[in-house]
């Protein structure tokens with residue numbers, strides 16, 4: 001299927017292009033690319049992709065158009081894509097606004113892990129998107145990881161806040177943990193390795209079984225050891241409330257972006 005990517009050399013657009021090519025989901029001759037800075041002689045090891053002259057040329061050559069520019073660049077695009085399936089990666093640009101381009105609209109929310117092919121990229125499809133087109137969306141998003149279809153567009157703002165945040169909250173936790181260790185006199189490199197053991201090594205134990213997290217916490221608490229003391233202190237200091245406040249603020253920012261008030 002002829003697939004166009006607007007923003008093909010950006011963080012997400014480039015990850016999508018790389019994944020589509022390396023997994024053979026789209027052949028190089030069916031991949032139509034556009035960016036701001038101009039064509040590259042080599043695109044993820046391929047010279048035979050198609051570089052569009054401009055947005056209109058990309059639409060003319062594509063059955064599906066992926067919009068992966070920053071939200072603030074959307075108004076200047078002047079996308080006209082009547083009859084096309086249009087998949088937007090943009091946070092805070094609502095379907096009602098996107099629909100002015102005349103296409104059938106899907107919003108997807110990948111995250112930075114797209115770069116390593118493990119993004120969770122839930123999508124929401126507006127009215128008029130067919131079952132076959134939903135399958136196309138799933139196939140294209142499989143190039144960068146996994147996906148689910150969401151029931152309501154409002155949930156895209158929530159996904160922007162959570163999976164869209166990528167490594168931000170693990171990084172925040174790692175900085176706090178390493179900072180504590182350093183403050184106790186632990187050498188810098190060892191402080192970071194200790195934080196890595198908790199944030200990365202610990203997370204690996206939950207990989208593929210995240211729904212078991214409550215049971216794991218209960219087991220730590222039942223043990224009544226040092227970690228139980230730590231968990232209780234974290235909750236008393238507002239750990240869960242802090243996470244809720246963070247996600248609330250991020251989702252609210254996405255909603256305000258949609259209303260042009262961010």
Ligand SMILES: NC(=O)c1ccc[n+]([C@@H]2O[C@H](COP(=O)([O-])OP(=O)(O)OC[C@H]3O[C@@H](n4cnc5c(N)ncnc54)[C@H](OP(=O)(O)O)[C@@H]3O)[C@@H](O)[C@H]2O)c1
Pocket residue numbers: 006007008009010011012013034035036037038068069070071073076077089090091109110111112164166
């Ligand atoms: N990065 C994330 O983790 C993440 C997570 C969730 C959602 N998103 C959403 O994904 C979208 C893309 O984010 P990103 O981080 O990939 O942004 P980015 O790295 O800044 O890439 C933006 C891309 O858009 C291109 N571009 C800008 N204006 C253009 C125009 N008028 N015509 C054609 N191409 C144009 C740029 O071209 P040049 O390369 O030539 O400059 C670049 O390739 C954003 O809307 C963001 O909200 C991002």
